[in-house]
Amino acid sequence: MDVFLSSDFNWEAKLDHATRVLDTQHHFESLDYGPGLAGLRIILNCRNPELGHKQRVRFTKADKTLGIDVMLHLPEFIRVPHAQRRAIIAREVLSEVPKVLRKYALPDFDTEGFLAELEAHITDGLLGPDADRFDHLCLP
Template sequence: MRFNIVSDTNYETKVSDHVTTQFSARELEDWLHFKNYGNDLLTIGVVLMCRNPEHNFKQRIRMDRKDKALYIDLMLDYNYFVSDITQEDRIKVVANKMMDEIPPIIKKYKLKDFDVDLFMQDLKKYLKKIKWL
């Protein structure tokens, strides 16, 4: 299983500086590398979107059945992220958003051979390990 997080954010939100740099995609990939959740989904790519709302960015979700990959934008509240919050606050919001929003998106595709609950349990264990949850 491959799992990647990147960000598309305004600088002042500090998501790329304070959140994505704290998240080791390589470490998570090593954590998930030998896990088998099924053959219908092999890659999940998450884009943390935190842009000024005046630009009207919309969430994108795309399932590539040929490559067995799911790409998800997680929309973050720009006004909250530019307010006077701590790095820990930013990280907690992202972690909770991942735990809340990823499962229903995966389940929407009704994949016959993918154990979303087991994947989310492992993701939760990892997020606890790195102290995001």
């Protein structure tokens, strides 16, 4: 399955540093949950609230791809350390993605199996024992 995690953020949020530990695309590429969903695009959105960004959710039937924006609060990300950024990202992704994915009736797709693997991958990657391995490379 094609799972892609990216971000649209103000530099102060440092999402690139917080998510550096995840290799979501390679983790899921050899896993198959059925033909009902071929791809999932998760975009972490952490922009200035004055811009008025709203969550986008889009399912493309032609290529069976679901795109989900996970909205993050920039003022919060500016003032917290990297460990808390990772915890917030994990909490929001693991809250928002299941909520959106369960709204779609995807025939022949193991939604619960996929969500269990996503939770394990995100939890281990962002909150596990090696999650802080790149923290020393960036300023607080």
